[in-house]
Amino acid sequence: MVNKFEIPQEYSSKLRVVEPRDRRTDDEIIKALLNPKVVTSEKNLWAFWHSGVESMPDWCKRNVASWVRILGSTWAVRILDTVEGSPNHALKWVDPALLPEAFVEGKMDGPWIGPHSADLLRGAALYTYGGAWMDVGCVMIRPFDRIFWKQLEDPSTPHLIAVPWLFDTMMANHFIAARKGNPFIKAWHDLFVHFWRGRTNNNGIGHEPLIAFCETLGWSGYAKAGFVWDMKVDGFTLHQYAAQVLAWWRLCTIDGGGHDGEFDYADYAEKHILWIRGFKEMYGAQVVVGCEGQDLWDAFNTKLDADPKSEEYQRASKVVWGLLTNCCWQKVSHAKELTTRPDLGMIWTTKPGTDNAPGTFGELFRYGAEHFEQLRDEVLIKDWKKPDTVMHKGLFEP
Template structure:
């Protein structure tokens, strides 16, 4: 790790965190703790999932999760659940089998592994509350400051926080890689029920989910790639919508009023959703590098300190890159991307997964190590701003939330 940064070295927008707020256990001690099951004693839970268990994660992903524990302190409990038969941290210790389709319970899913996480995240939040974070996420700010203070405030109207992207013109859709709520959220339960219904006819993967009777009336996502500076060939929309069907289920719920119990999805969403701009809070490094993974890898790998450091144009580029992220984004999501689902973009996650790069995110003296150091020792002075967006005037259907719309 880089040498300690003094107050005079800090760029604008960053301040030091008091050392007593950080968990100082070793990586090995925290990793061992994460592989044990811990009781749920409050809503202040961090939930993550890796189907084959924590020990099978790539080293950089393990370090993400270990640093969640370090950064958040004892008030928050990090739970990493899995789908390993007999595992102490199996999701079935927390959630009954009835919340999952037969293919998940029997272990016969044969599609993208991300959909296992889609089936897991909402039941955990519904039953226990807290924050779901995809394990490919580097946390740069405390959960309390990102959203939890506003979620737990009895005077606040907000009940569910998420980052959002524009998947249709003028329409922001919440992503599911970061979700924050207290337990028993009515939107979360219905959202999961809709997604579960997609798997009820014996599906073992997401093929043709966009044609399912519960979703077929909705417009296909038209990813607005310019909003996150993604310069790539437009994906196959149908394949992408199958991959992102979990998002579409939330869109269905947002656009209906259920006559059976009066739940008004549009009204609930407008009043109780706390959305943040994913282009700012989650995909900052991708946006400022136009999703160029090789450039990201090069900048993070450059020596910042030590004998190999050369303060030239590239060094200044890397310094501006890393300090911008540390000062202006709540988290870094490093996805692998749905290559088989129509979006062919190389990702930094794939480069760091490679065995020869297993320590590139912590290489001594590098800008990547400085990022890791800053994620634990720095805090931001800016406010995390709510996304300024109003639900557009759209057709709202009156129908049971698990009933198909007549076409």
């Protein structure tokens, strides 16, 4: 088969041409996902879109279809929803006893019902079935078996969970993978659901005594890593929005307090979690052009026939070939009501088709993610160590 795009000589030692593991069209794959497969193994990829997979923005549909092609038939992709009568309805897959009343009774409100519904489901789905959870805004580049799953299923390795590491004890929850029935995942999920008791939205969660440190968290960790967003909200509001991440942070800093039924969570996090370097492996475009949505859009929308010596061409080339050779996936955010100006996900949603417009670096990126395979054997891992000071506290102990 003639390749639509060729691998430049300068990247021939980093990439090779492969055929997608699934030859179906996007539409055929999306239609198939309306009738989810029964669970037969732990190789499950879970995601969520409240109104169903068919109503996702086109660029997110392309993401999900690409997941299926890159992962192949050994992984089962399911997009959960809250559509009445849907085979993908979350409550058909997750025990309602694991979820807060607001979700079960459909009473969640506020501007972030979708993201917080996903937050409430991710731990429950992973604990119940095992596998990975990924936000639909992620453009996959490298198959999971070559990132983390071989380590997680290998009994000779200690790792049972994989997460993106950002800085200190900060993880990113757009992706997480774990073996079925993992006790750390269950504790994390239980703690997050505890925050939601008696609530219909996230207002006030940041004042929970168990994550009181949220009130002092600012932007320094992100800025030190070189990631600066033009935020519409303050640090407290952002971290309150991302309370599930703070639940993880707390879990990694306590030893269980010696209580029956608990264990040393911090020690477990050090020994059994594979901390993947998130910024370099999952935010490759931002590493090159920064976090402004318009700048990211400009890079992917740059024409392939632009002047190769121009700044815009060289920047776009660095973004796309950097992603294809050195990243696991590209995380694209909507950042609804969080940033002053639209993030890339919002722009792609309001400008359909610009994520893969013909003749652009975006089209090359989409093609390369499925047809080029990285030759590097390993991804970047953080040798994470538990804090010097670990709190002698139980899961729900202030």
